[in-house]
Amino acid sequence: MIKRNLLVVGLAVMLSACGFQLRGTGTSEMSVKEMDVSARNAYGPTVIQLREVLERSGVNVHAGAPYRLVLTNEQERQRAVTYNSGNRTAEFELTTELDYSIHGLNNLELTSDKVEVRKVYVRDASNITGSEQDAKRARDEMRRDLVNAMVVRLQNLTPAQLDELQRKADERAKAEADALEAARRQQAETPQQSPLEVPGN
Structure with missing residues (x-):
């Protein structure tokens, strides 16, 4: 018994030394220490959970941060994957996609991508209440997985x-501004053609 306990403790120490943490047992420190987080649905459960996890990870989440994480779109899809012979029960696959972008100084977009999670749950036509609870539980787990995936990114x-x-975004913005200025200058320097005058009879 003592040997088994020592083995478990030793394994836990080795895993923690490698930076491994079981989901839900803690958070890892992040190198980015300041970040604002916003979403189209400012009071939605995903953005609220994400803010909480970031703060537990040592990130100062506030409006004046140099970087801003924007959750641009969150979509859920559902499809049936299996049926039984009487169509009484079925397995449904839920997929949730979260599009995001990170903005820097001058609100310039630095990068954008998406994270996606999937989960399968069983819906029983003879137990609608239980099936709805299973679906809600699956969605709650997916949201946690989605937030965890976002934090890993x-x-x-x-x-x-x-x-x-940020440097590359500044260069792109400057190039676009220079191109617009050059086009404006060229248009201003181009002589405007006078309207054609028709001599009177």
């Missing part, structure tokens, strides 16, 4: 990477 970003993305 953010953990892979370093301030140096964000600075480089």
Whole structure:
């Protein structure tokens, strides 16, 4: 018994040394220490949970942060994947996609991508209440998985990477501004053709 306990403790120490954490047992520190988080649905459960997880990870989430994570769109799809012979029960696959972008100084978009999670649950036509509870439980688990996946994406970003993305975004914005200015100047310098005058009879 003592040997087994020591083995479990030793395994836990080794995994924690590698940076591994079981889902729901804690959070990992993030290298980005300040970030604003916004969404189309500002009071939706996904953005609220994400803010909470980021704050537990040591991120100062506030409106004046140098970087802003924008949850641009969250979509859910459902499809039947299996039926039984009497169509009384069926397995349904839920898919949730979360589109996001990260903005930097001058509200320039630095990067954009999406995260996706899937889960299968069983719906029993003879137990509608139980099936609805299973579906709600599946959606709650998917939201946690979605937030965890989003946090993993953010953990892979370093301030140096964000600075480089900001530099490239600044260069793109300057090139676009220069092109617009050149087009405006060219238009201003181009002589305007006078309307054709028709001599009187």
